[in-house]
Amino acid sequence: MKALITGATGFVGQYLASYLINNGYEVWGTTRINSREINDIQAMEIVSVDFDDIAGTIEVLDKIQPDQIFHLAGQSSVRDSWTNKMETFQSNVNLTIQLLEAVMQSVVKEKVSILTIGSSEEYGGFDTSGTPISEETLLKPTSPYGISKATVGMLVRHYFTAYNLKIIHARPFNHIGPGQRLGFVVADFSNQIVEIERGHQENIISVGNLSAKRDFTDVRDIVRAYHLLLNQKENFAWGESVNVCSGIATSIQNILDSLLSLSHSSIDVVVDSEKLRPVDIPLFTGDNSKLKSLTGWHPAIGLTQTLNDVLKILRDQS
Known part of the structure; x- marks a missing residue:
């Protein structure tokens, strides 16, 4: 089985690549960078692709002839999307449209199955009744990022219904794990804690909104779900969207308290108004x-x- 992962050198991509390789995939x-130095997974082949160049993308698809495409590439920060x-x-x-257009013109069109990655941000302004958000919930994205991902989900339905492309759209909720870059809540908290433990930062941790509740899932569970979605034995949901989440809401306050309990340092907490989002939804389950x-x-x-593993990898870094 051959898999092509766009965004394979990113946080989720590297976990997915390792998981697939361990399950016998090529x-x-x-x-976009023609360099093997960015590849930390030696068994993964890296190919330079510019999706703006549809002809070049078709050439790559025809050469590799993947059985599955996991489209992870994209801008992944809600906060950055505002600016x-x-x-x-x-x-x-x-770039999603350009990839799918290339697939439509390649030799793999009839056999390949494709997973696109959306986000819980597609649901946007959801009420606070505590009802878990299902795929049938009306999409009301409130961030530019959420709007962009909702658009991808609509494109998935279009390419299935119009062209019978075997494609499915995952809507992951908050995913966390070792190696996640700064700009995400667990990574930010954990990095500050480790910097304090090393004596590189005053014993104060700066935070945004702690009352918000989110549905957190370990990235290693997330990539396992992605793999399973393209390997269903029955009940294929081509053209549809599928939530990938734990089903449990955890407050940011609880995340912080848990991380602080795993540190031996005494740390004070202060709220930084610059870390508060223009729009922040109180509950996502x-x-x-x-x-x-x-x-x-x-x-x-x-x-x-997960939190132990996140702290460990940061502490092990020199």
Whole structure:
């Protein structure tokens, strides 16, 4: 089995590549940079692709002839989308269209199955009743990032219904894990804690909104779900969207308290108004029943283990 992963050298991409390789896949990853130095996974082949060049993308697809494409490439920061709207839509929407158009003109059109990656941000302004968000919930994205991902989900339905392309759209909720870059809540908190432990930062941690509740899932469970979605034995949901989430809401305050309990340093907490989002939804809890029904997936890694692993990898860095 051959898999092509766009954005393969990113946080989720590297976990997915390792998972697929360990499951017997031949894995190719795309990058705009023609360098093998960015590839930390030696068994993954890296190929330079510019999706703006449809002819060049078709050539790559015809050469590799992947059985599956996991389209992870894109702008992944909600916060950055507020100040970089055009870049967000170019990365998340336009490049997706160009990839799918290349697939339509390649030799793999009839056999390849494709997974695109959306976000819980597509649901946007959801009420605070506590009802888990299902795939049938009306999309009301409130961030430029969420709007861009909702557009990708609509494109997935279009390419399936119009061209019978075997494609499915995953809507992951908050995913966390070792190696996540700064700009995401667990990575930011953990980095500050480790810097304090090293004596490189005053014993004060700067935070944004702590009351918001989010549905957190370990990245290693996320990539397992992605794999299962393209390997369903029955009940294929081509053209549809599927939530990938734990189904449990955890407050940012609880995340912070848990991380602080894993540190031996005494740390004070202060709120930084610059870290508050222009729009911040108080509650996001996902309904993962569709994913479970389609694949039998269940999260296997608990929150405490994830946070321990995040701190460990940061502490081990010189």
